[in-house]
Amino acid sequence: MRVGLPRALLYFKYYPVLEQLFRSNGWEPVVSTPTNKRKLEQGLALCEDEVCLPVKVMMGHVRSLAEQDIDALFVPRVVSLERKRYFCPKFLGLPDMVRCSLGNEIPLISPTVNLSWSRLKIWQEGLKSCNCLKPWRWWLSLNSAARIHRRHLQAGEPVSPGGGKRVAVLGHCYNIYDEYVNFGLLNTLAQLGVTVLTVENFTREQIEEGARGLSKDLFWSYGRDVVGAAFYCLARGAADGVILVASFGCGPDSLIIEIIQQRFARFDIPLMCLTLDEHAADTGLVTRVEAFVDMLNWRDVC
Amino acid sequence: MLKIAFPHLGYCAIPLRAMLARLGHEVVVPPPISRKTIDLGTRYGPEFACYPLKLGLGNFIEALEMGADTLLMGGGIGPCRFGYYAQVQKEILASLGYKFRMIVIEPPLGHARQVLAAARELKGKESWLALAEAAWLALFKLRACDDIHRACLYWRPRVVDKTGLSRLYKKALAAVDRAETPGAVREARAAALAAMEKLPQNAVVPPRVALVGEVYLLAEPAANLYIEEKLGNMGIEVVRHVWISEWLKVNIFLDFLRLRRREQAEKLARPHLSCFVGGHGQHSVGETVKAARDGLDGVVHVYPFTCTPEIVARGIMHKIAAKHGLPLACFSLDEHSGEAGFVTRLEAFADIIRANRSKKEAVRHG
Known part of the structure; x- marks a missing residue:
């Protein structure tokens, strides 16, 4: 199954985990190409004018993916990655906004991501919202995801090791x-x-x-x-x-x-x-x- | 004794003043929101913070100039920005050199200790019983104000003499403000409702429009450019479902007792916007669905510029409205909103609604 993964919003921080999760569940990630003028213009045409730039860019990526040969589009509803801390309302309403502007062109895979839930509940949510997952494999990949993300975070070092200020x-x-x-x-x-x-x-x-x-x-x-x-x-x-x-x-x-x-x-x-x-x-x-x-x-x- | 001030939110100054005065504090009610308030708020407030923050900041500055030493403010737990207003306003006011204390009332669920500390501070030397009594009177007054306002919305398009109704409304609020006991509040309310009913009316059945959006903009006429009054004077009945007293009941008391049930608006919104997005985003969507279902003639959406929850809702509301052929006017307001353009848009909206009406009537009769 080919699943579209927009190169926008949280992709930039979580792509190692996402790609790992995709592959271990037998999905082929189709990542959109980097943002360009055309994508931004498509996004502008799809959005309310007052939406912030990142969401407009996101819509552009969604649109360009929708034109490709994919079976589904991955737009999660990211509520919280830490206890008692949330993402901004746009992340909470993102799948609804995408569904609203794309119609029913392409099936959306939009699990609710709330890491303050127990791992069991996250697992259930995944099964419920992405009905193509195999329960056992999904459980294993969920466990390895956290490890991969931690390793990714530890890798941080100065982006350009210049000597100046x-x-x-x-x-x-x-x-x-x-x-x-x-x-x-x-x-x-x-x-x-x-x-x-x-x-x-x-x-x-x-x-x-x-x-x-x-x-x-x-x-x-x-x-x-x-x-x-x-x-x-x-x-x-x-x-x-x-x-x-x-x-x-x-x-x-x-x-x-x-x-x-x-x-x-x-x-x-x-x-x-x-x-x-x-x-x-x-x-x-x-x-x-x-x-x-x-x-x-x-x-x-x- | 504190010299205490709070930001304006429609007529909420009436119940708040009653409660704080009952507890023996000197209440500094900031002057009604004026151009000066707006200017102060926008000069010192963050550039793209939302309008309520700036207006509240303006209120606080004016109150501090009048000699207030304690500021009362609400809190929250996100994801709406309101939960962090108090901290930002506090930093700004402190950097302007004002000396004051700020009492922030957080939502009781999960912050029981902070709420208790704030209550103890507000209570001062009075007993807990006195605090409960004062709060009870305040709630009573708030309910009465809401009722009077609701009646005013109903009667405005129907009465002939609109200025007379405005005068009556102001007098009624003043009477509630003066009342010392729940009994007197009840009398003032009854008298006001009876007087409104007696005003001469015209015979037409006015078109009905739902007013939805962010609660501050709904409740503060100075912020929404008196939209309710303007629509009413154009002969359109405004239907509003968000009321401060209802909001307190659902989100503070029932939430604290863990008895909060999903409201009708939230249930109706779920097929379109399936999760809570902060603020009143989900409500706005739900009420649009409700307006379409109840056969209302249109929806007016007001929210502060850059209000994220309402922006999320707005895109979805447009789709719903288009599906049901329901006229929808969205007003994102801030300090730059010009009166004339606003009135023109409202008039155009009213024209559409009237045209739709006569079209429907023609279909019915022909």
Whole structure:
């Protein structure tokens, strides 16, 4: 069975696990090609205008997969990956949004992913929502999935081991690793000779340490990771500068950025916020990034 | 004794003031939301945070300028942003140099200890019995306000003298505000409802429109640009299912007692949006289905710009509305909303509804 896997949203963080889960259950993953202009335009045409950029991109990938020869499309409903912490409402409603704009063209495989459930319940949910799974094999692959993901997370090391200033580029994985959406931000930074750190380069303990500085624990997993990493940079001087990347209209980020800005205003580490949407142009973005890096380098001289 | 203030949410200042005054606090009711409130909120609030956060921030700044030293705010557990408002507002106000304390009331289920601590603080030197009594009076007033408002929505398209009704409504709320006992509240409510019924009416049966969306925008007329009044004055009856008193009953009390049942709107939404998406997203979808089923003439959806749950709902609502041939107008509002464009869109919507009506009537008679 050929199952479409959109190269968008959480794919960027979980692709090793997803591909493993697919293969061990006898599905052939058909991953969409990287984001391009056509995909974005298709996504824009399918979405409500106020939806955030990552979801528009996601819809574009869904559309382009729907045009290929696939038997089903994998769009999970990601509710929670940690206890008492959730994903943003768009992840919760994603399968409904996709079904709404695609109609019944292609069967959707949309299991509810809620890791605060017991493993048994997750297993049952998988069987219920993907009726093509073999119970025993699914149980085994579920067990190995966690191991693979842990190994994937431990592999984090600085993206470009340059010698220059350390810049933490913090944001959601689908904004940081989708080169079309952020105009190759990580490459631009690497060319400017800085060492880039992303959320994945911080260990769980470091993020927990940073997040302890919050007055109330955040209930969004990703937002909490970003805040934790940013606060850790402040507390331990782990980076010389921090760039926050957010998509326009992102609900959680609107508050998270404010919290981080308020905190950084009292300290000496430079902070820059980049807001992405479908109207962004690369020249303006590159200029801002260059100016930021120049400023970091000149701080030593002046 | 605290000099306590809270953000506005429609007429919720009436029950809140009654409760806090009963407990012997000095209540600083912030001035009604004005251009100044909006400007303050947008100047200091995060750029793409939602409108309720900015308006609440504006309320707080105005109240602090009036001498308040304690701010009362609600909390939450996500995934809607509201649960983190208080922390963000607190940081912003502190960075502006205000000295204050903030009491955040979290949902009781799972936060029993915090709620108890907040209640103890609000109670001050009074007894627990006094707190219960004050809360009871506040709930009574809230119910009465909701009833008066509901009646006003019903009568507005029907009465001839719309300004007279507005005057009556304001007077009725003031009477509820003045009432000292549940008995007096009941009398004020009954008097208001009777007086509204006596106003001269026109004979037409008005078209009915469901008003759905995010609760703050539904309940705060200054935020929704007085949409209920405008529709009513155009001769359209507004039907609303989200009421603050109902919301408190379901989401605070029943939830705490673990007696919360799935509401009708949630059940109706499930085939289209099968899980809770925070805020009132699922309700909006469910009420659109309900409006189509009950044969209403249209749906108006209001929500703050960038409100994620409602955006998720909106795409789905469009599909449902198109399927049932139900006119749907979506208004995403924030500080930039212009009155004139808003009125034009509402008038166009009203025209469509009236045209649909006469078409239906022609079919029935011809």
